[in-house]
Amino acid sequence: MPYNVKLDAFEGPLDLLLHLINTYEIDIYDIPVSVISEQYMNYIHTMKELKLDVASEYLVMAATLLAIKSKMLLPKQEADPIDQQMGFEVEEDPREDLVNRLIEYRKFKQAALHLKEKEAARSLVYTREPADLSAFGKNEETVNPVSNVTIYDMLEAMQKLFAKKEKNLPKRTTIERQEIPIELRMSQIINELRLENGRKRFSELFHHHNKEHMVVTFLAILELMKTKEITCNQDGNFSEIFISVTGEK
Known part of the structure; x- marks a missing residue:
């Protein structure tokens, strides 16, 4: 499905x-x-x-x-002053x-x-x-999983990745279909981030040329953002997006 x-x-x-x-x-x-x-x-x-x-x-x-x-x-028609004076539509x-x-x-x-x-x-x-x-103890501070990153920034980053991967694809290749569960990819992303001190560039998570793998990775990132397991930060327009494990720096 x-x-x-x-x-x-x-x-x-x-x-x-x-x-x-x-x-x-x-x-x-x-x-x-x-x-x-x-x-x-x-x-x-x-x-x-x-x-x-x-x-x-x-x-x-x-x-x-x-x-x-x-x-x-x-082609645009120039407005006739006479027509304007007579009330014709311009x-x-x-x-x-x-x-x-x-x-x-x-x-x-x-x-x-x-x-x-x-x-x-x-x-x-x-x-x-x-x-x-x-x-009652101290309540944990609510973490905003997307910080200053919007969904449009995420889509723009994916556009660039698709274009870059497509450009680097070899002229001849063997296509292998490999189903990757979303839950498994989510776990892999968390492990990858922790190996890099809990923080990594958005583009570095897409180290496969396979488009299906890239799509699953993107959906896994969205799901991790939804469950607030990761946070996304971007310093400014068009700059690199950084993914980090929530609560780790």
Whole structure:
């Protein structure tokens, strides 16, 4: 049976488009549709390669981007001043509707972030004297398994690995099918990390050319993140992602 994973980190196609716009420092009012649609499709293909559940709304957005791209390729007719004065419709920018949706989505996302910060600040306010809880022992600090790494960073790292492995494949090779259980690969990853003082580069965990092995490794990493057995850190955009065992440095 295929091992399917659905990630809650995806908030929808508009969220993915905003991520691409911010990553590539694109002006939201003048989106280069050709570039953004190519990057968007790369993410969709990578999600399918990893057998992740791709919601239909992502495919609808992909079709929308391709439709806008096609309209942008058509020759533009210059607006006639006489037609404008007489109230005839002037050809609109095919990106206008998408830009408006992105701007509205960004407003709501920023508002949600602001409310979340308010919620976090309010959760620190207490209306009673602190009770003596020494008898219950110290609660372990909750560890964020993804730290400053987003699911888009993980997918981008996998895109680079796929491209690098495919480039280095020999022209002739013997294909051997080898089934690797997710649980076994999870245990192997933990052991590999502990042999390297509990920390290793994301790319170093993919030391096999076999695509099935790479996919199983990626899914095992996601499962370990979900169970908070490992943490992921990234110093900045496009920099290397580091995987470490939770609680070990």
